Amino acid sequence: FYILRKPLGLSEAKRAIERCVAICGLLPIDGVVNQQALSLPGVDFEDNVQIACSQLYRIDLIVTRNPNDFTLGVTVPVLNPRDIGNYLPPASS
Secondary structure (H helix, E strand, C coil): CHHHHHHHCHHHHHHHHHHHHHHHCCCCCCHHHHHHHHHCCCCCHHHHHHHHHHHHCCCCCEECCCHHHCCCCCCCCEECHHHHHHCCCCCCC
């Protein structure tokens, strides 16, 4: 949302997030995920949480503004947000 709000505006950013949630869903961030994240070698805990989710759940990719920060323990593609459109189905009118 933070990334989308400035270029799209509040209303369109909310719609984009709703679309992403409808298409992608949400993963629970629980004790298991946090313990896995703490065991990872990376220095950024929030990045490690995303990597832990990629290891514990069947996800297709990670989207981040800093793809180069995701090198240790990542087994799925890591994309910049500007490239996510290639993976999403077209918006329905």
